[in-house]
Amino acid sequence: MIFLNINNLNVSIEGKKILNDFNISINEGEVHAIMGPNGCGKSTLANVLAGNEEYEVNSGKVIFKNQDLLDLNIEERAQKGLFLAFQYPVEIPGVNITPFLHASINSKLKNEKKPELDNLSFAKLLRKNAEELGISTDMLKRSINTGFSGGEKKRYEILQMSILNPELTIFDETDSGLDVDALRIVTEGINRFKNPKKSFLIITHYQKLLDYIRPDYVHVMRNGKIVKSGDISLATEIEASGYQNF
Amino acid sequence: MTFENNFINHSKEYIFLDNETILNQREKVFKKIIQKNYDKKNNESLKNITISELGKFNYFYKPQKEDPTISLIDNSNYEIRVINGICKNYEDDNIEIRNFTNLDFKRFLNQDKNNFDDIIIDINNVFLNSGIFFNIKSESRLNIRLIHDTSDNFTIFQNNFINFKKNCEVQLEDHFHLKHNSINNINYNIEVEEDAIIKHNIFQNFSNSNKLYLTSNTVCKKNSSYNQNTYNFSAGFVRNFHHAHLNGEFANASLKGCFFLKDDNACTNKTNIIHNAENCVSNQTYKGILNNHSNANYYSNTFVSENAQKTEGYQLSKGILLTDNCSFFSKPELRIFADDVKCSHGSTIGPVDESALYYLRSRGINKNQAMKMIISSFIEEDLKNLDSESAKIISNNLSDYLNSLVND
Numbered sequence: 001m002i003f004l005n006i007n008n009l010n011v012s013i014e015g016k017k018i019l020n021d022f023n024i025s026i027n028e029g030e031v032h033a034i035m036g037p038n039g040c041g042k043s044t045l046a047n048v049l050a051g052n053e054e055y056e057v058n059s060g061k062v063i064f065k066n067q068d069l070l071d072l073n074i075e076e077r078a079q080k081g082l083f084l085a086f087q088y089p090v091e092i093p094g095v096n097i098t099p100f101l102h103a104s105i106n107s108k109l110k111n112e113k114k115p116e117l118d119n120l121s122f123a124k125l126l127r128k129n130a131e132e133l134g135i136s137t138d139m140l141k142r143s144i145n146t147g148f149s150g151g152e153k154k155r156y157e158i159l160q161m162s163i164l165n166p167e168l169t170i171f172d173e174t175d176s177g178l179d180v181d182a183l184r185i186v187t188e189g190i191n192r193f194k195n196p197k198k199s200f201l202i203i204t205h206y207q208k209l210l211d212y213i214r215p216d217y218v219h220v221m222r223n224g225k226i227v228k229s230g231d232i233s234l235a236t237e238i239e240a241s242g243y244q245n246f
Numbered sequence: 247m248t249f250e251n252n253f254i255n256h257s258k259e260y261i262f263l264d265n266e267t268i269l270n271q272r273e274k275v276f277k278k279i280i281q282k283n284y285d286k287k288n289n290e291s292l293k294n295i296t297i298s299e300l301g302k303f304n305y306f307y308k309p310q311k312e313d314p315t316i317s318l319i320d321n322s323n324y325e326i327r328v329i330n331g332i333c334k335n336y337e338d339d340n341i342e343i344r345n346f347t348n349l350d351f352k353r354f355l356n357q358d359k360n361n362f363d364d365i366i367i368d369i370n371n372v373f374l375n376s377g378i379f380f381n382i383k384s385e386s387r388l389n390i391r392l393i394h395d396t397s398d399n400f401t402i403f404q405n406n407f408i409n410f411k412k413n414c415e416v417q418l419e420d421h422f423h424l425k426h427n428s429i430n431n432i433n434y435n436i437e438v439e440e441d442a443i444i445k446h447n448i449f450q451n452f453s454n455s456n457k458l459y460l461t462s463n464t465v466c467k468k469n470s471s472y473n474q475n476t477y478n479f480s481a482g483f484v485r486n487f488h489h490a491h492l493n494g495e496f497a498n499a500s501l502k503g504c505f506f507l508k509d510d511n512a513c514t515n516k517t518n519i520i521h522n523a524e525n526c527v528s529n530q531t532y533k534g535i536l537n538n539h540s541n542a543n544y545y546s547n548t549f550v551s552e553n554a555q556k557t558e559g560y561q562l563s564k565g566i567l568l569t570d571n572c573s574f575f576s577k578p579e580l581r582i583f584a585d586d587v588k589c590s591h592g593s594t595i596g597p598v599d600e601s602a603l604y605y606l607r608s609r610g611i612n613k614n615q616a617m618k619m620i621i622s623s624f625i626e627e628d629l630k631n632l633d634s635e636s637a638k639i640i641s642n643n644l645s646d647y648l649n650s651l652v653n654d
Contacts, residue, residue, distance in 0.1 A: 051607075052604060053604075073607075073613075074604065074608055074613075075609075075610050075611060075612050075613070075616075077608075078607070078608055078609055079610045086605070086608075089605070090599075090602055090604075092602045092605065092606070092619075092620070093626075094623025094624065094625075094627065095602075095606070095619050095620065095622075095623045100609070100619065103619075104609040104610045104611055105610075107610040107611055107612065108610045111610070144605075160609065164609065164610065
């Protein structure tokens with residue numbers, strides 16, 4: 001089975017080309033990291049995979065679990081097992097975290113033709129996963145991301161991931177705006193979730209995150225395409241001399 | 247029927263028919279309307295209306311056959327049915343309710359001092375055919391549900407007086423059950439005496455052949471509190487114009503509203519708070535969701551007189567436009583003549599937040615459900631203080647509205 005295969009993907013926004021014949025393959029259980037300078041198209045890639053309708057896909061193919069991902073809308077992609085942990089999770093005042101996440105997991109289960117979770121089962125699952133991430137039950141009564149600190153928002157993204165149990169998670173600069181302690185809590189949450197059935201695509205600027213989550217592959221992205229691939233040593237090289245050699 | 251014909255045929259019917267002073271006054275008001283003698287530039291009651299069109303209606307009013315009722319659910323819960331403007335006369339230790347009689351003409355004349363240059367009130371005065379006097383006695387703790395039943399084709403011109411006596415605590419609810427093709431021009435004159443705490447919830451949900459012009463004029467005395475919440479889910483035209491005068495120190499008034507429009511529906515809203523005393527607080531907030539070709543206006547006005555120091559006055563309007571064809575015009579106004587005040591205003595009108603929609607959908611929630619969540623969240627704050635029964639009414643109305651969006 002092809003897990004994720006992106007083939008010659010070209011994407012633009014408002015006429016400006018962002019992804020330029022982009023290619024990558026990710027197998028089940030693999031952890032890939034993409035590093036690159038500002039404006040090289042990393043976040044565009046994350047959003048295009050999640051289905052953000054602001055971007056125009058000009059050509060190319062994205063196969064996810066043997067299906068053309070580009071044929072699916074935003075929610076269908078999530079229901080199929082793709083999860084984007086946002087760089088800037090949006091605040092939605094008035095939409096409470098708990099019923100929102102309950103609706104999310106049930107829409108996924110419904111799509112998988114599995115029994116939906118009743119209130120009690122969901123509350124238990126949520127409380128257990130929240131405790132593991134050090135999220136207080138008080139926080140679960142609040143509106144989505146409203147009034148959260150940067151660290152709380154990222155932790156809440158990880159909580160959502162752990163509830164929705166996706167097969168492919170994309171972290172879009174999850175480390176941005178986090179202090180050392182928050183970074184440790186978030187990466188511990190990610191590591192706890194890792195298993196041979198889960199794949200990850202980590203977008204980051206810094207080696208620090210990759211020290212906690214050891215990726216199988218590191219890719220350097222410039223001008224909308226991958227220009228070099230390697231292992232974790234590539235991240236060390238970037239940390240030492242920047243992107244000018246790529 | 248023309249305005250002139252309506253006036254000739256119907257302005258001398260029912261209450262005050264023998265009172266020459268009032269009939270003369272009606273004549274004067276009639277001439278003012280006919281001559282269009284209004285300051286059009288600064289008068290919100292005239293925005294988006296044609297005076298001649300406003301006067302064209304088929305006046306229809308006759309005493310009803312059905313008896314209005316007052317039900318006492320327990321010692322503090324009253325359900326009062328007003329049928330075509332008439333209620334049952336009643337009195338107990340908590341409350342006195344009676345229909346207006348010719349003897350009340352002085353009260354009717356005195357209301358003029360608080361009335362603004364409002365054509366709808368002028369028309370109400372000319373064709374007045376009903377009125378109710380409510381006296382809520384001191385220290386009472388009451389829930390009053392007022393149900394306005396209007397039959398097919400009726401034109402109701404009503405002037406109500408509510409006097410909340412000292413230190414009473416009341417939740418008053420207005421429900422409008424309008425049948426078909428009715429015009430309801432209802433004016434409330436409300437007096438909130440010292441230390442009284444009043445919550446006034448107004449529920450408007452009726453079919454598109456009806457029209458409701460609801461005006462209120464509230465005077466708040468020292469240490470009193472008046473909180474009005476209007477929920478408009480009507481398919482018919484609604485005008486909500488609400489005024490509050492903070493005349494005693496440490497009084498507060500809040501005039502809030504939510505409206506949910508679709509198709510070609512329209513509503514116009516105005517709130518106006520006049521600070522006449524020190525240390526008073528006011529809030530004016532209207533929120534609306536508009537779909538299809540609907541349109542709405544909201545005018546908010548805070549006036550702080552020279553002696554109203556330490557005033558706090560806040561205004562806010564928010565609108566979500568679900569299509570490119572609907573519109574929401576918002577005009578906040580502050581006129582401040584005192585120098586030690588905290589006042590603000592804000593207005594945001596735009597489409598549904600696409601980034602919020604994207605976020606919810608990226609978690610597997612379909613577009614319709616995500617829209618429902620965002621729209622519900624828009625008024626979530628406004629439902630917090632409602633009792634469970636009122637919250638249920640709003641929740642059902644909201645659910646119907648949201649389902650209609652999905653079916654579009």
